[in-house]
Amino acid sequence: xxxxxxxxxxYFNVIEAKDGKMSEVMNFNFGGHHDLAQMVENTEAxxxxxxxxxAKEFVVAMRLMHHVIKKNADNPLFAEFAxxxxxxxNQVRKQVHCCNKDK
Numbered sequence: 343x344x345x346x347x348x349x350x351x352x353y354f355n356v357i358e359a360k361d362g363k364m365s366e367v368m369n370f371n372f373g374g375h376h377d378l379a380q381m382v383e384n385t386e387a388x389x390x391x392x393x394x395x396x397a398k399e400f401v402v403a404m405r406l407m408h409h410v411i412k413k414n415a416d417n418p419l420f421a422e423f424a425x426x427x428x429x430x431x432n433q434v435r436k437q438v439h440c441c442n443k444d445k
Contacts, residue, residue: 347375388438
């Protein structure tokens with residue numbers, strides 16, 4: 343199986359730190375064929391953000407937003423935004439080379 347098309351599964355656990363206490367806010371699974379760690383590494387290597395933490399946040403946000411838009415393509419909420427997001431995603435691909443289908 344092509345490494346790029348290998349199915350991956352991630353588990354997100356969001357915990358709020360407040361007043362020295364930790365409490366779980368939400369958790370969910372997320373899957374796809376993208377290697378999030380590799381995408382973060384590639385983004386960090388391009389030096390697009392001052393802090394590596396922002397590269398991580400950016401990659402996760404892009405993948406989650408892409409997934410939601412793709413799975414809800416008929417939702418009027420995304421009617422105007424989806425084409426703009428797709429154009430932005432393609433711009434990111436060209437700049438970072440982290441998500442090219444031919445890579």
